[in-house]
Amino acid sequence: MKIRLKNHRKTYYLIIFLFFTQIIISQQIKRETRAVWVSTNFGLDWPPKTYDAQIQKETLRTIFKNIHDKHFNTVYFQVRSNATVMYNSSIEPYSPYLTGIVGGIPDYDPLKFAIKLGKEYGLEVHAWLNMMRCFSGENKSFLLSPLHITNIHPEWINKSFVNGKITYWLNAGLFEVQEYLTRILLEIALNYDVDGIQLDYFRYPAVNFNDENEYNKFAFGTDIANWRRNNLTKILKEFKQRVRPKNPFLKIGVTPIGIRENMKGATGLEGFHSVYQDTERWLKESLVDYMVPQIYWPFENNPDFGILAQDWVTKSYGKNIVLGLAAYKPNVKNEIKMMIDFSRKINAAGIAIFRYENISNIDNLYFNNIAFPKNMEWKYNNDEVLKYKKEKIKWRITSLDSSEINIHLQNNSKVQNNIRYLVLNNLSGEKKKKIKLIKPSIKNIKIKLPVYKQLLFSYGIEKIDRLWNKAAFVDTINIEVPYLLQLKNSADVPTKPAILDNNIISIFLHKRQNVVLQYFNDKGAIKQEKKELNRGYNFITCKNLRSIKSIKLISPNGNLFKTINLF
Numbered sequence: 001m002k003i004r005l006k007n008h009r010k011t012y013y014l015i016i017f018l019f020f021t022q023i024i025i026s027q028q029i030k031r032e033t034r035a036v037w038v039s040t041n042f043g044l045d046w047p048p049k050t051y052d053a054q055i056q057k058e059t060l061r062t063i064f065k066n067i068h069d070k071h072f073n074t075v076y077f078q079v080r081s082n083a084t085v086m087y088n089s090s091i092e093p094y095s096p097y098l099t100g101i102v103g104g105i106p107d108y109d110p111l112k113f114a115i116k117l118g119k120e121y122g123l124e125v126h127a128w129l130n131m132m133r134c135f136s137g138e139n140k141s142f143l144l145s146p147l148h149i150t151n152i153h154p155e156w157i158n159k160s161f162v163n164g165k166i167t168y169w170l171n172a173g174l175f176e177v178q179e180y181l182t183r184i185l186l187e188i189a190l191n192y193d194v195d196g197i198q199l200d201y202f203r204y205p206a207v208n209f210n211d212e213n214e215y216n217k218f219a220f221g222t223d224i225a226n227w228r229r230n231n232l233t234k235i236l237k238e239f240k241q242r243v244r245p246k247n248p249f250l251k252i253g254v255t256p257i258g259i260r261e262n263m264k265g266a267t268g269l270e271g272f273h274s275v276y277q278d279t280e281r282w283l284k285e286s287l288v289d290y291m292v293p294q295i296y297w298p299f300e301n302n303p304d305f306g307i308l309a310q311d312w313v314t315k316s317y318g319k320n321i322v323l324g325l326a327a328y329k330p331n332v333k334n335e336i337k338m339m340i341d342f343s344r345k346i347n348a349a350g351i352a353i354f355r356y357e358n359i360s361n362i363d364n365l366y367f368n369n370i371a372f373p374k375n376m377e378w379k380y381n382n383d384e385v386l387k388y389k390k391e392k393i394k395w396r397i398t399s400l401d402s403s404e405i406n407i408h409l410q411n412n413s414k415v416q417n418n419i420r421y422l423v424l425n426n427l428s429g430e431k432k433k434k435i436k437l438i439k440p441s442i443k444n445i446k447i448k449l450p451v452y453k454q455l456l457f458s459y460g461i462e463k464i465d466r467l468w469n470k471a472a473f474v475d476t477i478n479i480e481v482p483y484l485l486q487l488k489n490s491a492d493v494p495t496k497p498a499i500l501d502n503n504i505i506s507i508f509l510h511k512r513q514n515v516v517l518q519y520f521n522d523k524g525a526i527k528q529e530k531k532e533l534n535r536g537y538n539f540i541t542c543k544n545l546r547s548i549k550s551i552k553l554i555s556p557n558g559n560l561f562k563t564i565n566l567f
Contacts, residue, residue: 030371031468033322033350035074035292036067036359037128040110041081042137043097045356051100053107060110061117063356068121070359071367076198076255076292076352077114079188080129082142083149087111087127087192091184093147102145115193122421122437124373126196126253127188131181133201135168143168156180160205169205172231173214182238189243189250195466196251198292199236203257203275204228228276236287249418249466251289251376254282255324258295258308260315266303283317289376290319292352296326298335305335306342313346320349320374327358340366349374372468379467398444405447409438409461420464427458505545507538507553507564516554521547 039045046063047056067075079086084095084102087110093103098110111127118125134149134157135142142148150157150168156177158169170177189197211228219227236252243250256277259268271277282288295308312321323343326332332339336353343351350373353359398406409422424436424447438445438461447459462470512535518528519542526548531540542548545566553562 030369031374032344032371033074033290033320033352033374034072034367034371035076035126035322035350035352036072037076037352037355038063038078039355040078040086040095040097041130042139047097047110051098056098056106056110057108057113060114063360064114064117064121064123066360067356068123070364071370072353073122073371073373074124074126074195074352075114075118076126076128077111078128078130079111080127080131080184082130082136082139083134084142087188089184089187091180091187092149093145096139096141102141103147111188111192111194118195119439124195124251126198126251127192127194128198128200128255129184129188131199131202132170132172132204133167134170136162136165153180158210160209162205167205169209171211171214172204172228172235173211173218175218178231178235178238181235182242185239186242189239189247194250196253196289198253198255200255202232202235202254203271203277205275207274225273225276229272229278229281232276233278233281233287236282237285240287248379251379252287253290253292253322254279254288255292255294258293258297258324259303260293260308260311263307263311266307266311268303280315280317283315283319286317286319286378288319289379290322290349290374291316292322292324294324294326294354296324296329296332296354298329298331299338301331305332305339309339309342309348310346313348318378320376322349322374323351325351325353327353328355333358337366372464375469376467405459407445407447409443409445418466420466420468423462423464425460425462427460505540505542505551505564505566507533507540509533509535509538511535513553514556516556518552518554519548520550520552522549 037045040047043049046060048059050056064075077086080092081095083092085092086095086098094105096102096104098104098106115125117123143150145151149170153176156170156174158171159166160169161167170181172178185197185199188194209228215224215227222230236254240252243252254277256279257269257271257275259266259270260279261270261272262268269275271279279291279293283291291312293308293312295303295305295312297303297305297308299305309323312323323339325336325339327336336351340351396408396410398408419440422438422440422442424438424445436445436447464470513533514530515533516528516530517540519526531538548566550566551564552560553564555561
């Protein structure tokens, strides 16, 4: 399809300057998970110390915008802590951090609002839940509420001393508890449009846990360590089996403690032996899509960040390992840039920052460009997921001028909920460049033409699915600029160099040429640079152009073929 722009009678200089100055910033989009935990337990990151729903929503919007502006792409939003929740549940009561009362109903649904913000700011939203631990801290209002699980099912609860304080934990050895937690996960996954669900505190508190009665009843000869590990595994397995047919896009993740098993240079509390997290099995059996190990130590320490990060990636079984970083620790925060570089070196899926407050007020020191979250190719094994790939989107030009294109989109997709974005691509150069993300609901868009380097522009639109993968590509639209084409072919073309402003010079050539440009002032040569100049008009930016008296164009073999005298 080819479209010609209207022949506006503008002067040569005005048109050239217009195309030169209307720049669209474009860059090739990378695949790297960049996540931030937003903690709601104790109101650490959110909600603010107010029960005003409007202020709470405005604060959450500010958080999401800030995360987006720093070029992160994923939010782990805490929706369950102390056995209370941040969403409309038929199983557990609302968190008192919203209204001041356990079970108090707010004027809005926080998780639903967070998902809306995620779509608005281009962020994945994962519902982050504290699983086995159902109470910690000093706020006794949780334990006094008749709606709290410790009062509804006290027979499910064990107390454990952690760091000298009493904490309350669900007993994973009980089938009723396993079913209870599975139902909580399913309630979110089937009622909310979340991108993922992340299980935290999915473990036992320590070796000394009072579950001998359940072990004697249900272990059937298995040693207690493997029995405990299997209790957790059964919850994951049951959840995945029940959710996968209904929500195939859902990303299931766990955030385990940072040391899988002790090794030289990395010793401490072990996930496998101390708290019974069978993470290697979960990865190997594809019970999870990703893990975010909490590697909350610096390099050259014991535990050593580098040793642990490498161990997790080596035993990933092809799943995503996102490295959890403790930005609240000064000695870790100082090394985050190094840790990001290291994560790329060892082919980790990305990094996650704990937690938002610790990076909220710093400049964007980590990421200079945008990135899509890491791929998860294995989630395409279901034919039902692939059906929408056969669909296409129609688009047409509604109006044109020499600097702007107006486009109308017509998308009749029957699986619209499975499309995250439309991506406008500039196909004019050697490499495809993604220049604009478009929400599927948007029907009309305007595009300013990019830096003028050729007479023909080519554009295409992709569908990007829920997993940030290309889903479909439509026919290319080519757009010509006839007035500039006329100038190029005309005998009256002004082939002499022209200064367009203080920093830009146009050079006309009759054929493409690799050259060395040598710049001269009154005292002689001051600099030189290599350029590939195209047939027709070329535009060169040169600082302090007014101080340059002449430019010599030297061919690769050293012959002078053009001298441009400017003043």
